[in-house]
Amino acid sequence: MxxxxxxxxxxxxxxxxxxxxxxxxxxxxxxxxxxxxxxxxxxxxxxxxxxxxxxxxxxKILSENFIEKLPDMSGKSSLDQLIELSQYFISQAEKNPNIITFILFTESNASYVFGSSIDSCSLRVKFLDLAKNLNHSSLSDEDFFLQIWSFIQGYLLLVKNRLAKYDPKLVERTLLQLVKEK
Known part of the structure; x- marks a missing residue:
């Protein structure tokens, strides 16, 4: 940094x-x-x-601050951490839509957040680590991460643009389905 x-x-x-x-x-x-x-x-x-x-x-600052503001998730399973992190992240789309847009949808930031380098921002690393821990599918870890992230980002965009009302239970159910698929 x-x-x-x-x-x-x-x-x-x-x-x-x-x-x-x-x-x-x-x-x-x-x-x-x-x-x-x-x-x-x-x-x-x-x-x-x-x-x-x-x-x-x-x-880099916003990504690190985002991770730091999360409640303590020590002792929670990777699945519970993924659900909680995703719910928090999507809920921020309602509270700070311009900041979320900046983090996710600027072209240069998107390549930074989702570049292949391990030095990419801590937000990507956190989601990728959780996806790797939960990948029991035939997909590569990166593809499994992209599958999960596609849902999170798509739903977040709907919420941010007020095209869908944020429903934390929908996030939980969808992530459970993605993780349990073989």
């Missing part, structure tokens, strides 16, 4: 996260968001090469 070097960098990151949460990442311009937080574009470029470097930093 990129080390936060000083207060200015922290303010830029916090300001960008607040801006994305309020307006969405699609509307983030360096000039607009630095003006909103009373900073200059020069201050931004002193700390970040470009907007993508800022996005990568924010993605």
């Amino acid at each position: 990129k080390e936060i070097k000083n207060n200015t960098e922290e303010l830029l990151i916090a300001g960008a996260i607040a801006y994305i949460s309020k307006y969405g990442y699609q509307n983030l311009s360096v000039r607009k968001f630095t003006k909103e937080i009373n900073m200059t574009t020069g201050a931004f470029y002193k700390h970040f090469k470009d907007k993508q470097e800022l996005y990568n930093t924010i993605l």
Whole structure:
């Protein structure tokens, strides 16, 4: 993870996260968001090469914060952890739709989150580890992960866009079916 070097960098990151949460990442311009937080574009470029470097930093922070905010799941089975993590993640689509959109649906972030590198963000690693522990199918671990993730992301998108009402029991039933399929 990129080390936060000083207060200015922290303010830029916090300001960008607040801006994305309020307006969405699609509307983030360096000039607009630095003006909103009373900073200059020069201050931004002193700390970040470009907007993508800022996005990568924010993605890593948001992913790690997401995992850290989960309730303690020690002692729970991999299946219970997967269900709880999925339910929490999907519920966030109702509460923070712009942040979830940023994490999942920006093209560059999607490749970062779902790249093949083990150095990808901790969110992908957590889901992938759980999928590996639960894979009793003929699918490869990566394909099994993608099957689970496709459901989570698809349902999350429906909830985020208010096309479906979030139902934690539906998440649980669907994941149980996916895990138990042979």
